[in-house]
Amino acid sequence: MPTLAELLTEVAGELYALEPAEFVPARDARAAALRADGEEDAADRVKRLRKPSTAAWVVNLLARAEAEQVEQVVELGAAFREAQDDLDGKRLRELTRQRRQLVAAVAARARSLAVEAGATVSDAVLTQVESTLTAAMIDADAGRAVRSGLLIGPLQATGIGRADVASAVAVPDALGIAPVDDEGAPARHLHAVPDLPGARSGRRRKGTVPEDDAAATAEKEARDAARREAEQALADAEDDVAAARDAGSAAAAEVGRIEGIAHRTDAERDAVRRRLAELEEEASTVDAELRGAVVARQRAERTLADATRRRDEAAARLAEVVPRTPR
Template identity: 50%
Template sequence: MTAHEAEGRADLAAMAEALYALVPGEFTRARNDRTTQLRADGEKDLADAVKALPKPSAGAWLVNMMVRQMSEEIGQVLELGAALRQAQEQLDAAQLRALNNQRRRLTAAVVRQAVKVAAGLGQKVSPAVADQAEATLHAAMTDDGAAAALRTGLLVAPMEAAGLGGVDLAGVVAVPGAMDHVPRTVEAEAAAEESPARRLTVVPDRTRLLEEATEALEAAQFLADGAARALRKAEDHVSRLEARGLQLRAEIEELQRQIDERESTLQSVEDDLGEADEQREAAVETHDEAQAAVDAARQKVAKLNRRR
């Protein structure tokens, strides 16, 4: 490797360190901003390399965060891993059993602590992601290469021990040639007199900002136009319903007037019916009396005819 290549790899590792120290939601924008700035500075090759850096998975981010913010605990994990590997080489079964029990307790405790630290950074960790982090710690304890990968703090994917086959490290580290890279830890930054910012500082790209603002304006205008159309449609609907309501109310009032009129007519008819019933009863009584008189006269006439 030439001196120039080594310098470029070191620069890439340094930029990757800053990027992989960010919380997941900030990674893509920061990477793109750094790429834009590098291109503007004429660093095309480095810009392409930074642009190619993949966003870490949630499990990888959690472990990278642990390397930076829980360096003491990670040190304990790796020390225990070294002891485990030595016991395995010496075929010390009793020691292996004891160390494996200790490993399970330690990795579980470290991950639980990491979940709390992540919550303090505004990142919620699911049980599945916590399991991935614990598996990654286990892998680093069983394999030298995995331990070196973990120390970089540049993981893009979780690791997993694969029995006698070791750990597959393909595509696990963001900068494969930086396996000896060790990121600055929180403790180191706190001890430094002038601690460099742990977040990327990027010179604003005014053209990009203007384009984004214009796109945001167009999107907002599109939404506003759609909302205006929806408002007009709703107002038309309301107007039609109000007109229909007025029409129905008028029809109800007319029907109510007709009902009142017919109720009045019905009352008059019922009154006339009462009088007509009385007149009919009187007529029946008169008719019955007249009929009785006719019957009596008829009988008298018949009686007189018989005496002749």
Template identity: 50%
Template sequence: MSELLEIAEELYGLPLAEFTPARDAKAKELKGTPLAAQVKALKKPSVAAWVANLLVRHDTEQVDQVLAVGAALREAQASMSGDELRALTKQRRQLTSAVTTGARRIAREAGTRVTESVAEQVEATLTAAMVDERCAQALRSGLLVSALAATGVDAADVAAAVAAPEALGFAASPVETAAPARPELHVVPDPEADAKAVAAAESALAAAEEALTEASEAHEGAADAVARLEARGLQLQAEIAELRAKIDELETAAEETDDELSEAEDARAEAEAELTAATRARDAAAADLARVKR
């Protein structure tokens, strides 16, 4: 694996908001090397591309199964009838929809709520990976910068959808999530278990009846509070989604401004050099004229 791909794999596995600061810091760290410009040129992924990259890393087995099914279907569909192809399309849609639901869950656990619009782009990316081999390679790289789209008829142009051309053929490493350790439980016989159980049950019943009375009184007020909070929660989620979209737009604008600033600085330096040369030429011509007049 090239050093650029090693860096890209780390960057594109980060939370979306951390990508740009981490990329710029890495480029600064590599300043003075050819790799610095390559790292700086790595594009921030769209939300849909980030979700797809997250899915590849956190549910690698599921993605590999989708790609394997896609490859098998591409081989089989050449000999299928129209009815069989329509059934195949329906089955493919059901599969990509189910996997997209899983991707939304993974993104939500990572702290990002996926909108319907983004989910549609993720599903389109999965579909493209099933119908087009190069799209499958792009998805499996985990280095997408934009969502994929393919018809299965014409070859898809995936070069602009991945972080670097060499990403095709690269496979992102899965992220291992360790299950929490569970203590071993042992049952020790108790000779007074029955009597203790009766006493405990009687005590629990009395406590439960008291709690039921209190809960009944509080239920109506709690139900109203839940309804109000649910409505407020939906409103806040909508506002969060809107703010995240705005942040993405501002970050993109900031990146474009950085690029334009760099180009403007280069143009200024070139203009200053030309001005200096022109000034020298003018001074030389003036000197020649003065000599001729003597």
């Protein structure tokens, strides 16, 4: 029987391998199936999984299709951090150059994969992909998150403090990624401390909850469930808005690109039309010259025929008047 963390990682891996449009229906169906199997905790966690942003989906696609390239990114990041620790300036400069080249190449490959899958990746999304790959080099947790293929949002790291990776990955606890507080340190998890025996004289014993309290508890649970459902619906709507905004930006960029092509095509077509008119005029002139040349050739042929005929006649008359010389 898999643990909750193992189950969540397995389900998240299936869901985040889907295209963004397929995510929410598949997530809700999987949560319903888990609930029907009595896996309430797992169902609640799966239901709260967030739809990935376009940039996160592109990086997840890269992590699955080009795992070796992602591993190169993470390994170069480890070497970069080691050079930082050693204060090796020369090595840092060399690694910085390599980092920029590798990030640009891997991001371009990610964009190609997305285009092959039928998606449009705007320059803004590509910038987020590059930022995420850079974060994977700078921060160890970010590298682990990128390799997992379970990102829900892009990452950004400055190298000062820890990156907020937990909020950008689907199951951070299952991946061993702790959230960070405002100062960039791991957040402390607060635990309720039970009352000491006798600390509350009015405390009721277990099993003696009045009906009014039971009704109030049930009402509170119903309100909490409704609130969680509303929060999830809002989160899904926000994800859809973000995805639509990305799609709108990508569509606008595509319109601009195609308009540029259309302008160039119109200019080339006009130039071709002008050249065609010039060629037609040249062709008319050549046709006229050709007709004149044909007439001249025919006239010359008739003149040649007449001259040849006269020459032959003159030769015949000469032969008649000049006697043949005996041998």
